[in-house]
Amino acid sequence: xxxxxxxxxxxxxxxxxxxxxxxxxxxxxxxxxxxxxxxxxxxxxxxxxxxxxxxxxxxxxxxxxxxxxxxxxxxxxxxxxxxxxxxxxxxxxxxxxxxxxxxxxxxxxxxxxxxxxxxxxxxxxxxxxxxxxxxxxxxxxxxxxxxxxxxxxxxxxxxxxxxxxxxxxxxxxxxxxxxxxxxxxxxxxxxxxxxxxxxxxxxxxxxxxxxxxxxxxxxxxxxxxxxxxxxxxxxxxxxxxxxxxxxxxxxxxxxxxxxxxxxxxxxxxxxxxxxxxxxxxxxxxxxxxxxxxxxxxxxxxxxxxxxxxxxxxxxxxxxxxxxxxxxxxxxxxxxx
Amino acid sequence: xxxxxxxxxxxxxxxxxxxxxxxxxxxxxxxxxxxxxxxxxxxxxxxxxxxxxxxxxxxxxxxxxxxxxxxxxxxxxxxxxxxxxxxxxxxxxxxxxxxxxxxxxxxxxxxxxxxxxxxxxxxxxxxxxxxxxxxxxxxxxxxxxxxxxxxxxxxxxxxxxxxxxxxxxxxxxxxxxxxxxxxxxxxxxxxxxxxxxxxxxxxxxxxxxxxxxxxxxxxxxxxxxxxxxxxxxxxxxxxxxxxxxxxxxxxxxxxxxxxxxxxxxxxxxxxxxxxxxxxxxxxxxxxxxxxxxxxxxxxxxxxxxxxxxxxxxxxxxxx
Numbered sequence: 034x035x036x037x038x039x040x041x042x043x044x045x046x047x048x049x050x051x052x053x054x055x056x057x058x059x060x061x062x063x064x065x066x067x068x069x070x071x072x073x074x075x076x077x078x079x080x081x082x083x084x085x086x087x088x089x090x091x092x093x094x095x096x097x098x099x100x101x102x103x104x105x106x107x108x109x110x111x112x113x114x115x116x117x118x119x120x121x122x123x124x125x126x127x128x129x130x131x132x133x134x135x136x137x138x139x140x141x142x143x144x145x146x147x148x149x150x151x152x153x154x155x156x157x158x159x160x161x162x163x164x165x166x167x168x169x170x171x172x173x174x175x176x177x178x179x180x181x182x183x184x185x186x187x188x189x190x191x192x193x194x195x196x197x198x199x200x201x202x203x204x205x206x207x208x209x210x211x212x213x214x215x216x217x218x219x220x221x222x223x224x225x226x227x228x229x230x231x232x233x234x235x236x237x238x239x240x241x242x243x244x245x246x247x248x249x250x251x252x253x254x255x256x257x258x259x260x261x262x263x264x265x266x267x268x269x270x271x272x273x274x275x276x277x278x279x280x281x282x283x284x285x286x287x288x289x290x291x292x293x294x295x296x297x298x299x300x301x302x303x304x305x306x307x308x309x310x311x312x313x314x315x316x317x318x319x320x321x322x323x324x325x326x327x328x329x330x331x332x333x334x335x336x337x338x339x340x341x342x343x344x345x346x347x348x349x350x351x352x353x354x355x356x357x358x359x360x361x362x363x364x365x366x367x368x369x
Numbered sequence: 370x371x372x373x374x375x376x377x378x379x380x381x382x383x384x385x386x387x388x389x390x391x392x393x394x395x396x397x398x399x400x401x402x403x404x405x406x407x408x409x410x411x412x413x414x415x416x417x418x419x420x421x422x423x424x425x426x427x428x429x430x431x432x433x434x435x436x437x438x439x440x441x442x443x444x445x446x447x448x449x450x451x452x453x454x455x456x457x458x459x460x461x462x463x464x465x466x467x468x469x470x471x472x473x474x475x476x477x478x479x480x481x482x483x484x485x486x487x488x489x490x491x492x493x494x495x496x497x498x499x500x501x502x503x504x505x506x507x508x509x510x511x512x513x514x515x516x517x518x519x520x521x522x523x524x525x526x527x528x529x530x531x532x533x534x535x536x537x538x539x540x541x542x543x544x545x546x547x548x549x550x551x552x553x554x555x556x557x558x559x560x561x562x563x564x565x566x567x568x569x570x571x572x573x574x575x576x577x578x579x580x581x582x583x584x585x586x587x588x589x590x591x592x593x594x595x596x597x598x599x600x601x602x603x604x605x606x607x608x609x610x611x612x613x614x615x616x617x618x619x620x621x622x623x624x625x626x627x628x629x630x631x632x633x634x635x636x637x638x639x640x641x642x643x644x645x646x647x648x649x650x651x652x653x654x655x656x657x658x659x660x661x662x663x664x665x666x667x668x669x670x671x672x673x674x675x676x677x678x679x680x681x682x683x684x685x686x687x688x
Contacts, residue, residue, distance in 0.1 A: 047522075048525070048526060048529045051522075052526070052529070055526070055530075059538060063541075172672055172676065175615070175668075176615060176664075176666075176668035177661075177665050178622045178623060178626075178643065178664060178665075180626050180647075181622075181643065181657065181661045184647070184654075184657065187650075187651075188650065188651060188654055296384070300382050302531075303530075303531030303532065303534070304531065304533070306531050306534055307531050307532070307533030307537070308533075310533075310627070311623055311627075314626070325534075325537070326627055329537060329541050330627065332541070337538070341538055344531060345529065345530045345534075348529070352529075
């Protein structure tokens with residue numbers, strides 16, 4: 034087990050190294066070169082010369098790469114020139130991370146609580162109306178552009194019927210104390226229940242829109258996996274031994290069928306991060322996704338640089354953790 | 370999968386692709402070829418028939434669109450009716466059943482002709498991604514040894530970045546985006562998936578009897594790869610290509626939505642029409658609704674076709 038973890042850690046380091054090279058190459062290939070991309074429109078000749086010296090652009094490439102790594106290790110990714118003009122790019126990421134984590138968490142919870150039971154029931158009643166209709170709707174779910182779905186939800190529930198707030202994370206002017214910047218959690222911790230409820234209402238629409246991506250995938254993998262496990266000999270044996278249906282369902286079927294589902298959840302984090310860019314833009318939800326969307330629009334490369342880097346980092350680390358969790362659940366993985 | 374091959378990350382993403390690769394293996398116990406038996410299943414599969422019908426109609430529409438479009442999709446016929454405050458979008462009227470867009474152009478004509486560019490974006494992005502993936506996958510699976518190791522390292526790193534986010538980043542590199550930068554950004558993120566898929570199914574061929582026989586007969590290595598391994602390994606890649614066609618059309622819309630798409634709207638494309646309709650969504654939702662509906666139907670068509678194709682080519686599901 035320890036060997037497995039050490040090996041995965043080494044692989045992660047390799048991926049991080051490759052990621053830094055890619056990011057370095059990306060920055061060098063930006064329109065007008067790195068200097069004008071990083072300075073944006075504020076660039077005076079003096080500032081450009083200073084940045085050029087700071088980046089060491091007159092140095093050979095390996096030296097440039099090394100100084101890029103040094104600055105990255107110190108969290109110095111430059112100053113925002115589009116999203117939050119004048120703020121360090123790293124601060125933009127840190128101040129906006131909790132919002133996206135909160136949103137993704139709710140989206141995953143929604144997807145799991147609907148997709149897993151539905152996948153199980155669909156597999157047990159294979160070919161039934163429920164099965165067919167949920168398979169078809171999961172296929173349609175894949176075909177709908179997520180930002181369009183987000184707009185439709187916003188139009189119906191916020192604009193047309195006015196049940197839920199159309200945008201933002203919390204109603205402006207509400208009396209709320211922020212400790213962790215997870216607004217729902219803040220409201221609970223400070224016992225400002227109305228603030229927590231308000232933040233929760235703001236989360237519902239974006240979370241449902243974002244949940245559509247993992248929902249379709251998790252539903253289909255659960256269904257396929259349960260179908261496969263139901264045909265296993267040990268399930269038939271358990272039934273032949275006269276075990277109660279409840280015991281078979283949980284101890285034999287679900288326990289084995291959920292293994293591939295766990296593996297899928299880690300992978301979906303990547304899709305969630307990209308989906309958050311689109312969803313947060315629709316709902317003006319102030320997370321890293323919206324910062325990325327604005328960054329792309331205004332070509333704020335310092336902010337884009339840090340956000341892409343951190344998003345890939347989060348994806349890599351989450352997948353490392355899922356790999357380890359997977360090895361704990363399923364010992365067969367370790368020997369592979 | 371050996372330990373060395375599965376190095377680096379995204380373990381499960383790779384496992385999933387490898388499972389797809391395994392699905393295309395030839396079932397040797399049957400008298401007919403894989404494709405023949407797949408076709409027998411597909412002929413009666415309603416899901417495939419619905420998907421294929423949508424796809425065929427879409428392609429036909431793209432071919433004849435300029436002749437059946439009632440108006441010139443670039444002509445600002447209804448520009449006089451546009452009033453920035455009261456009526457930004459021309460209403461449906463005789464001769465213009467779906468009304469116009471925010472520049473006074475006929476909506477129906479733009480939708481019809483838009484099928485062309487949409488098809489081009491989807492097909493080109495898939496084709497470029499396929500070409501890159503086939504090249505890398507054939508190198509890795511055909512030659513093996515250190516070439517395999519080197520190619521797969523590159524592929525693994527590409528898989529370790531969330532793919533749509535990578536497409537956004539690639540598109541952002543270009544100062545002046547156009548239709549080709551969109552196609553390129555979408556194509557590049559497909560390369561590692563195709564490469565891994567093809568390599569997996571080619572590795573499965575390496576030790577099969579017919580390849581061993583060819584080798585024993587002294588067939589040249591290149592001929593073994595191209596004539597004996599590649600044709601038998603291509604099944605899962607074709608399935609994936611069908612699914613990618615749907616994804617490419619949706620991703621093009623996402624790029625447009627973020628302002629990373631083609632800014633020139635003289636040639637209509639559904640993703641671009643949808644992406645640019647965002648500013649009117651709360652007031653004039655039909656502007657987004659029509660192109661969105663087209664995208665959803667066509668993407669669904671390709672998805673249904675790809676999914677049923679995958680099931681038909683998977684010997685395991687043949688019970």
